[in-house]
Amino acid sequence: MSVLTEKADVSLQYVSLFNESKSKLNGGSSDILNSRRNKAFQDFVKQGIPTRRNENYKYTNLQPAFAFDYQVSFQKPQTEIAGEEIFRCDVPQLDTHHAVLLNGWFGNQNQSKDLPAGIIFESLETAAVKYADLIKNLYGSLADTAADPLVALNTAFAKDGYFLYVPKTVYLEKPLQIISLLKSENGAFSTQRNLVVVDQGAKAQMILCNHTLNLNRYLSNSVTEVFVGENAHFEYFNVQNQHNNSTLLNNVFVKQESNSVVSVHTVSLHGGLIRNNLKVTLNGENGEANLFGLAFPDKKQHTDNFIQVEHAKPHCQSNQLFKYVLNDNSTGAFSGKIHVARDAQKTNAFQRNNNLLLTDTASMQTKPQLIIDADDVKCSHGATVGQIDELALFYLRSRGIEEKMARLMMMNAFAHEVVQEIKVEALRERIDELIEKRLNGDVARCHECNYNCECS
Amino acid sequence: MLSIKNLYVSVEGQEILKGINLEVKPGEIHAIMGPNGSGKSTLANVLAGREEYEVTAGEVIYQGEDLLGKSPEDRAKEGIFLSFQYPVEIPGVPMVNFLKTSVNEHRKHRGEKELTAGEFLKLMREKMDLVDLHPQLTNRSVNEGFSGGEKKKNEIFQMALLEPKLAILDETDSGLDIDALKTVAHGVNALKSPETSTIVVTHYQRLLDYIVPDFVHILYNGKIVKTAGKELALELEEKGYDWIKKDN
Numbered sequence: 001m002s003v004l005t006e007k008a009d010v011s012l013q014y015v016s017l018f019n020e021s022k023s024k025l026n027g028g029s030s031d032i033l034n035s036r037r038n039k040a041f042q043d044f045v046k047q048g049i050p051t052r053r054n055e056n057y058k059y060t061n062l063q064p065a066f067a068f069d070y071q072v073s074f075q076k077p078q079t080e081i082a083g084e085e086i087f088r089c090d091v092p093q094l095d096t097h098h099a100v101l102l103n104g105w106f107g108n109q110n111q112s113k114d115l116p117a118g119i120i121f122e123s124l125e126t127a128a129v130k131y132a133d134l135i136k137n138l139y140g141s142l143a144d145t146a147a148d149p150l151v152a153l154n155t156a157f158a159k160d161g162y163f164l165y166v167p168k169t170v171y172l173e174k175p176l177q178i179i180s181l182l183k184s185e186n187g188a189f190s191t192q193r194n195l196v197v198v199d200q201g202a203k204a205q206m207i208l209c210n211h212t213l214n215l216n217r218y219l220s221n222s223v224t225e226v227f228v229g230e231n232a233h234f235e236y237f238n239v240q241n242q243h244n245n246s247t248l249l250n251n252v253f254v255k256q257e258s259n260s261v262v263s264v265h266t267v268s269l270h271g272g273l274i275r276n277n278l279k280v281t282l283n284g285e286n287g288e289a290n291l292f293g294l295a296f297p298d299k300k301q302h303t304d305n306f307i308q309v310e311h312a313k314p315h316c317q318s319n320q321l322f323k324y325v326l327n328d329n330s331t332g333a334f335s336g337k338i339h340v341a342r343d344a345q346k347t348n349a350f351q352r353n354n355n356l357l358l359t360d361t362a363s364m365q366t367k368p369q370l371i372i373d374a375d376d377v378k379c380s381h382g383a384t385v386g387q388i389d390e391l392a393l394f395y396l397r398s399r400g401i402e403e404k405m406a407r408l409m410m411m412n413a414f415a416h417e418v419v420q421e422i423k424v425e426a427l428r429e430r431i432d433e434l435i436e437k438r439l440n441g442d443v444a445r446c447h448e449c450n451y452n453c454e455c456s
Numbered sequence: 457m458l459s460i461k462n463l464y465v466s467v468e469g470q471e472i473l474k475g476i477n478l479e480v481k482p483g484e485i486h487a488i489m490g491p492n493g494s495g496k497s498t499l500a501n502v503l504a505g506r507e508e509y510e511v512t513a514g515e516v517i518y519q520g521e522d523l524l525g526k527s528p529e530d531r532a533k534e535g536i537f538l539s540f541q542y543p544v545e546i547p548g549v550p551m552v553n554f555l556k557t558s559v560n561e562h563r564k565h566r567g568e569k570e571l572t573a574g575e576f577l578k579l580m581r582e583k584m585d586l587v588d589l590h591p592q593l594t595n596r597s598v599n600e601g602f603s604g605g606e607k608k609k610n611e612i613f614q615m616a617l618l619e620p621k622l623a624i625l626d627e628t629d630s631g632l633d634i635d636a637l638k639t640v641a642h643g644v645n646a647l648k649s650p651e652t653s654t655i656v657v658t659h660y661q662r663l664l665d666y667i668v669p670d671f672v673h674i675l676y677n678g679k680i681v682k683t684a685g686k687e688l689a690l691e692l693e694e695k696g697y698d699w700i701k702k703d704n
Contacts, residue, residue, distance in 0.1 A: 390508075395544040395598075398504050399558040399614065400532035400565070409557070413548025413597070 010067045011048040017072065018044075018156055024074040025157065030128030032136050033158055033193075040145040040155035047149035056148070059333035059365040060275050060304040065247035068217050070189035074159055076105050076125070094426040096177035096207060097121075103182055104192035104220065105160050116172060120165040124193055127163035134165060139195060142225045142253035148277065150249050154223040158193035161222070166202040168229070175205035175237075175424060180222075182246065187216035193223050200229035200257075205237070207427060210250075210271075212242040221249040228256040230284060235263045237427060241434075242271040244299060251277040258284025258313070265422055267431055268295040268303045269438055279308040282316040282344075293322035294418045296438050297330035297362075304333040309351075311344040314374075320351040323418050325411055325439065326362035336381065337369040344374050351381040356388065356414055411439045457482050457653050458503075458523075458622055463514035465495075465502050472498045474678035475514070480622070483650040487664055487689060488657045490675035491697040496657045497541055499675070500626040503655075504538035505531050518622070533565035535621030539611040539628050541657075546598040554598050555580065559617055583616040587643040604631040612643040619647070624655045629663035641666030661693040676700050 018025075018041050026034045049066045050057035099110035099121065106123030115121055120131060128135050145152040166172055182190060198204050212218055228234045234256075242248055248271050256262050268274045280289045295303040309318045324332045338349045355364040368381035388410055396406035415435050422428040458480040465473035472495045480486055490496050502509045503516065505528035516523040523531065546554075559579070560570040571579065584591060587609040599607050608628055615623055625644065629637055644667055648654065656667055664672075664686065672688040673680045674697075681700060682688065692700075 389544075389546075392544045392546045394504075394506055394528060395540065395546065396549075396554065396558075397528040398532055398538050398540075399554070399618065400529050400561040401554075401557055402529050402561070403527065405557070406529075409549050409554070410546065413546065416548050 010063055011045075013069075014049070014066070014153060015045060021072075021074055025159065028075075029125060029159060030132060032128045032132060032139050033125075036140050036145070036158075037156050040152045043145040044149055044152035044156055047152060050149050054149075056306060056335075059331075060273070060302065062247070062249075062273075062275070065219055065273055068187070068219070070217065070219055071184055071186045072189045073103070074157070076160065077102065094175075094177075094424070094430065096175045097172075098177040098179060099162065101162065101178065101180045101192065103184060103188050104180075104190040104222070106162055115176075116170055118167040118170050119172065120163065121176065122163050123160055124158075124163045124195060125160040127195075131163070131165070134197070135163065135195060138197065138225065138227055140225075142227075142255055142279070142281070143223045143251065148251070150221055150275075150277070151223055151251055154191055154193060154221050154251065157191040158223070159191065161192040161194040161224075163194070164196045164204070164206070166198045166204045168199045169201040170199075171202065172204040175207050175427075177207040177209065179209045179211065181211050181213055182218045182220060182242070183213035184216060184218075188218055190218065190220040191222070192220065194225070196224065196226040196234075198226070198228045198232045198234045201231045202229065203233040205235040205424060207424070208236070208238045210238070210240045210242060210248060212246050215243055215245060218242070218246040219249070220247070221251075223251045224253070226252065226254040226262075228254065228260045228262055230257045231259045232257075233261045235265075235423065237265045237267070237422065237424070239267050239269065239431070240271055240274055241269045244272045244301065246271055247273040249275050249277075252279070254278075254280040254289070255283050256280070256287045256289065259286045260284065261288045261290075263290040263421070263423075264292070266293045266305065267435075268293070268297070269434060270296070270301075271303070272301055274301075274303045276305045278305070279310065280318070281310040281312055282318065283312050285313050285315045287313070287316040289316075289318040290421070291318070291320045291322075292418050292421050294415055294435070295322075295324045295332060296327075296435065297324070297332055298327035299330060300328070301330045302332070303330075305335070307334075307336040309336075309338045309349065311338070311340040311347045311349060313341075314343060314345045314347065316344065317348040318350070320353075321418055321421070322353045323415060324353075324355045324364060325358065325414065326355065326364060327358045329359075329361045331363050331365075333365045333367075334383070335367040335369070337371065338379060338381070340372045340374045340377050340379065342373040345376045347374060347377040347379070349377070349379040353383040354414070355383075355385045356411065357385060358388070358411075408436070408439055412436055415439075457484075457519065459517040461515050461517075463502075463516065464512045465498055466510045466512050467498065467508060471512070472509075472678055473502070476675075476678075476680060478673065478680065480653045480655065482653055484671065485648075485654045485656065485667060485669045487669035487672045487686075488655060488675055489659065489672060489689060489692060491701070492659075494675045495678045496675050497626055500538060500541075500624045500655070500657050503531075503624055504528060504536060529561070532618070533562055537615050537618055537620030537623045539608075539615060539623065539625045541626040541628075541630065543599045543602075543607040543611055545600045545602075547600050549598045551594045551596055551598055552580075555594070555614065555617060558614070562618055579617065583613060586616050586646060587612045588639050589613050605633065605636040608632055608640055609636065609643075612640050616643060616647055621651065622653050622655070623647070624657070626657045627659065628656075629658055629660065637663065638666060661689045664689045674700055
């Protein structure tokens with residue numbers, strides 16, 4: 001174990017955990033999951049919990065989050081995960097199919113009977129047994145354990161999450177809303193593993209809401225692999241609303257085939273440390289990927305969006321628009337890499353990252369990257385870090401608008417460029433409202449809950 | 457209405473206004489003319505409360521109260537309106553929201569009920585006619601994509617909505633063709649009453665053909681060097697500013 005001694009002690013904690021928990025990890029899980037664990041574990045051991053020496057994690061220090069002694073459970077909770085009782089989503093007019101996951105486990109009461117015929121929506125643990133043929137070649141094929149230690153860690157510990165399969169030409173008319181909750185007496189380390197297949201010509205929208213239900217420390221590390229078939233449409237909205245003591249590590253991999261359209265929206269409203277790894281591979285001609293992100297860190301919060309867009313085939317289009325409003329002593333990072341493969345001619349790839357610093361003590365690191373191996377492409381990238389335009393502020397104030405309200409109007413305007421891309425109207429209106437609350441200094445609680453969130 | 461006494465103002469350490477004295481009574485129109493860099497826009501901005509402008513000496517009394525200690529928004533609500541030389545584009549802030557908020561802030565200040573969306577739209581339509589502003593422009597963000605002329609008309613449109621007691625027009629004529637100039641001047645005149653006052657800051661005499669001043673002041677090198685009636689503007693038009701510069 002000479003490699004290990006070079007790693008910080010914090011990684012060793014997870015190595016022991018793996019070694020001690022092998023029987024629990026393998027017990028009750030499909031071979032599809034179990035057969036990947038050892039390789040994933042070796043990949044994790046090689047990489048360790050990323051330090052800032054890892055170029056991909058240069059601006060995000062994960063060591064303190066991993067150092068904490070979390071409660072971990074590799075067995076599905078025996079008690080019913082009664083989502084409705086502990087949590088009620090409070091988005092008016094938002095008509096969705098919904099499901100609850102608790103600490104990464106798929107709720108037993110989640111039902112897919114209302115879903116259109118042929119759609120499978122299941123616990124991954126169950127689905128990997130029941131639908132092994134559907135899953136075995138897909139699972140782990142996008143989330144490369146050798147390329148990222150968090151993916152390796154997730155794959156080593158993966159037990160459950162959700163599996164969504166939308167068959168050919170089936171339309172999911174209402175969005176599927178997945179509410180991912182964290183609740184534990186002593187805080188928790190949660191591993192969630194998800195798989196989504198939107199087959200040829202199918203259409204689906206998913207809304208994923210991340211919440212913490214008390215102020216204990218949480219570390220959640222999720223991996224979601226999404227396969228979007230030819231001519232399929234997939235929209236994915238992630239609303240991240242946790243507390244200052246939580247660490248949310250969210251790894252999403254999308255592979256899309258020809259003529260497919262994919263949108264991924266990530267709204268990071270609140271959370272101590274948020275790292276979104278998003279990789280989209282345009283694997284067929286005429287594909288379109290639209291990636292949007294908004295983040296509003298304040299106090300000592302940190303938000304990092306690490307985006308990779310891989311143009312593997314010609315005639316595809318990708319857009320990235322990420323905006324941050326940073327307050328107090330918060331920090332943000334954005335890295336957006338666009339790679340255009342040698343044969344991917346006629347690629348259109350655009351990227352923009354705009355950041356608004358509200359204080360002198362907030363900071364932002366932004367790193368656009370273009371790697372182009374084709375010669376007939378249109379690519380652009382741009383990044384700005386600035387403050388509120390004082391002249392515009394004076395203009396609003398000179399018309400009788402209070403300074404605080406004028407600032408709010410300008411921050412909302414800044415964010416709205418991204419919000420307006422949300423095509424589900426009820427969700428868009430709700431997010432507008434939440435952002436306004438968030439910018440106004442109120443805690444943007446988007447749910448009615450039976451605890452008093454101080455979110456200190 | 458307004459009384460400026462011995463006003464000194466610096467911007468980034470450089471003294472721009474060097475002892476301005478000016479009395480404006482209700483119903484009066486004052487023109488402030490002068491060559492580039494004489495301090496005209498500084499005077500307009502400092503009255504509206506722009507914070508980059510540092511008052512180093514002197515006082516400004518507006519309606520019997522000290523003006524300089526007040527925030528820009530309070531000045532606005534108490535009736536001061538600055539028509540900007542360069543109206544600011546604010547992407548993402550819709551015109552209608554901006555105008556409705558502004559009108560309702562004024563109404564709240566006066567103890568009046570806020571207008572509903574419907575009431576506001578009605579008011580807006582009435583006032584738009586005055587300056588011949590295309591209704592579609594209110595669907596845009598504040599000043600975004602407006603032509604130079606539309607921006608200036610939009611300023612006067614806002615003035616019509618807010619009904620100020622003291623309007624300060626900072627080079628409202630610059631960049632306007634003759635038709636737009638007439639429209640803007642017509643708007644300003646239509647809003648004029650014996651209780652309201654106007655300060656017109658301009659380089660050229662031509663605006664004063666349409667907005668006829670009671671007094672013309674020449675500002676040069678941070679001081680008012682000459683004050684007379686409207687005939688002074690014509691004299692300037694004829695002779696240029698050189699004779700002023702020579703004498704001072």
